[in-house]
Amino acid sequence: MKLRAPFSTIVAVLSGLVVLGGYFFPQFLGEVRVTMLRWAVVMTAFALLAGVYNLLSVHIRKMQREKNAYSGILLISFVVALGFVLVSGPTGPWALWMAQYVQVPLEASMFAVLAVVLAYASARLLYRRTNLLAVVFVVTTLVVLMGMAPLYLFPEVQWMQGARNLVTQVLAVGGARGILLGVALGVVATGLRVLMGADRPYEG
Amino acid sequence: MNVSDLLMPYVGPAFVILFFGSMVVFAILGRKSAGKYLREIPAFTKLRHAVGLAVEAGTRLHVSLGRGNMISSSSASAVMGITILERVARAASISDRPPVATSGDPVVALLSQDTMRRAYRFIGADTRFDPSSAQLAGVTPFSYAAGTLSVVQDSQVSANVLVGHFGSEVALITDAAERNGVLTIAGTDDVSGQAVLYATAEETLIGEELFAGGAYLGAGSLHTASLRVQDIFRWLLVAAILGGAALKMVGIL
Numbered sequence: 192m193k194l195r196a197p198f199s200t201i202v203a204v205l206s207g208l209v210v211l212g213g214y215f216f217p218q219f220l221g222e223v224r225v226t227m228l229r230w231a232v233v234m235t236a237f238a239l240l241a242g243v244y245n246l247l248s249v250h251i252r253k254m255q256r257e258k259n260a261y262s263g264i265l266l267i268s269f270v271v272a273l274g275f276v277l278v279s280g281p282t283g284p285w286a287l288w289m290a291q292y293v294q295v296p297l298e299a300s301m302f303a304v305l306a307v308v309l310a311y312a313s314a315r316l317l318y319r320r321t322n323l324l325a326v327v328f329v330v331t332t333l334v335v336l337m338g339m340a341p342l343y344l345f346p347e348v349q350w351m352q353g354a355r356n357l358v359t360q361v362l363a364v365g366g367a368r369g370i371l372l373g374v375a376l377g378v379v380a381t382g383l384r385v386l387m388g389a390d391r392p393y394e395g
Numbered sequence: 396m397n398v399s400d401l402l403m404p405y406v407g408p409a410f411v412i413l414f415f416g417s418m419v420v421f422a423i424l425g426r427k428s429a430g431k432y433l434r435e436i437p438a439f440t441k442l443r444h445a446v447g448l449a450v451e452a453g454t455r456l457h458v459s460l461g462r463g464n465m466i467s468s469s470s471a472s473a474v475m476g477i478t479i480l481e482r483v484a485r486a487a488s489i490s491d492r493p494p495v496a497t498s499g500d501p502v503v504a505l506l507s508q509d510t511m512r513r514a515y516r517f518i519g520a521d522t523r524f525d526p527s528s529a530q531l532a533g534v535t536p537f538s539y540a541a542g543t544l545s546v547v548q549d550s551q552v553s554a555n556v557l558v559g560h561f562g563s564e565v566a567l568i569t570d571a572a573e574r575n576g577v578l579t580i581a582g583t584d585d586v587s588g589q590a591v592l593y594a595t596a597e598e599t600l601i602g603e604e605l606f607a608g609g610a611y612l613g614a615g616s617l618h619t620a621s622l623r624v625q626d627i628f629r630w631l632l633v634a635a636i637l638g639g640a641a642l643k644m645v646g647i648l
Contacts, residue, residue: 215408231466235502242501242531245508246542249527261545301537305563308570312595319597328593367586370602374584376628377606378471380621383415385474389617390609392477392506 200388207386331358414624421620433619438580438598439611445554445578446486453491454553457546458483459532459568460507461559461583462499462539469560472584473503475606476559477510482612483556484514492551493523497532498559499539504531540564547571557581557596558605561588569595582608 206227213224247269250262272289279285313332316325338355384390449456460476463469480496487494488511496507508529515524532542547555547568555572557565561583569592572579581592582600592599600608603625609618642648 211411215404215411228466235464235466238501238505239534240501242504242534245501245504245526245529246531249530252527259545298535298537301540301564301567305566308566309563309591309594312566312570312591316594370586370589372632373603373625373629374605376625376632377475377603378468378584379411379414380418380625381471381474381606383411383418384609384617384621387415387418387617389615390474390478392474393509 199393200391203391203393204386204388207382211382211386334358414628417624417627418617418620421623422617425619425623426616433607433610433622436600436604436607436611438582438600438604439608441578441598442483442554442556442580442612445556445580446483449487449492449494449553450490452553455490455492455549455551456483456487456494456554456556457549457552458494458496458507458556459543459546459559460496460498460503461557461561461565462536463503463560463584464500465502465506469584472558472560472605473498473500473506475608477503477506478614479556479558479608479612480507481510481514482609482614484511485517488514488518488520488523493525493528495546495552496529497543497546498530499532499534499536501531501534503559504529536562536564540567543568544571547577548575550575552577554578554580557583557592558600558608560584561592563587563591566591566595573597 209220210224210227213220213227217224247266250259250265253259253262254266275285275289276283313329317329319325334351334354335358338351338358381390385392445456448454458476458480460473460480461469463473463476465473476498480494484494484496494511496511498504498507508526511529512521512524515521530542530546532546533539544567546552548571552575555568555577557568557579558581561581562585565581565583565588569579569581573595578598579596580598580600581596582605583589583592584605589599589601593601606625607618607622609615610622639648
């Protein structure tokens with residue numbers, strides 16, 4: 192069923208207002224808010240099925256058009272994983288074996304690659320941006336790293352740990368709170384625009 | 396029960412009503428000057444150039460909406476990503492290679508598909524819409540990064556726009572884009588993700604700059620009005636924090 196613009200907008204705006212009202216006046220709208228959020232969670236589960244269909248259709252098309260080997264591997268992995276879960280259940284031994292010996296090691300490997308990528312990117316930053324902020328970024332990173340990492344050949348450097356604590360517990364916390372306040376105001380503005388029907392991420 | 400306990404339940408609604416009222420007033424007052432008097436944000440200037448270049452050169456733009464979903468605090472960044480996707484898709488869908496969107500949440504993937512369809516309808520080219528131009532890349536942080544990498548490494552992509560909720564895994568995406576020599580514009584609502592993007596992306600949107608995308612890409616007067624209201628409320632918050640600290644120091648609070 193396709194909802195036309197005014198109707199879908201009215202439904203979205205009213206739902207948003209009720210949920211927002213439920214936070215502010217839980218004694219009146221709290222139950223309704225919880226029920227509507229439960230509906231949203233159930234609908235998200237159905238959206239996951241649509242997402243899986245989208246993922247499969249994209250990779251089937253890629254395999255047919257571009258003979259993409261990675262898409263073939265993804266499709267085979269999907270069928271095998273689905274078979275394992277159907278046979279042994281989502282918490283059965285086969286499914287757990289697959290998570291423990293395939294998914295976790297693969298993601299851990301990517302995490303290890305990420306550490307190298309980040310170290311390399313920090314070093315490259317000075318080539319890409321030759322300004323004061325880039326220098327401050329790299330120096331701060333080095334101070335925090337050296338304050339945390341064990342320096343086996345050197346005795347413990349007290350001032351370095353003090354510098355690390357100053358950066359991580361005072362400067363970084365202050366800066367992060369400033370950024371988060373800005374983000375929070377942006378979130379409020381975006382939410383209100385959705386409630387006013389100005390931002391409509393849905394059909395309408 | 397003291398006075399502050401009595402007033403506390405009304406602070407939230409009062410804040411929202413004041414914010415809402417200010418947005419409406421500024422939207423009405425600034426209808427004719429929407430988009431003017433905005434300070435330059437290099438990321439959005441480069442994005443506009445990238446859209447123009449993609450249309451001229453017949454290359455593709457990639458918009459990635461991150462791992463945020465619609466039922467958590469990261470939904471606002473996902474909505475902002477969809478707004479930017481709509482502006483980019485409207486402008487660049489006439490290119491020989493239309494934009495492609497990736498996301499890490501099935502609901503956001505469906506919404507991005509809907510947004511792309513709407514953009515094609517807006518330019519009167521419904522038949523050119525390809526459902527696979529909006530893809531679900533993966534639902535865990537690293538599967539999302541791995542799924543997005545295949546799009547980033549496409550030789551036809553001339554710019555990557557990463558707007559949404561990203562953690563540190565975004566470095567894998569920005570690193571691949573840099574290796575391809577492709578422009579990357581990125582912004583996230585996650586603090587650690589922002590630090591990573593500052594080190595790895597060519598142009599980074601810091602803090603609330605992420606939420607200014609609509610105003611800078613001409614999405615309407617309400618976007619510009621909300622920027623003004625955010626500025627006013629930011630100064631009010633700064634005054635409240637400094638005032639509170641001063642009152643605490645002198646022992647009143």
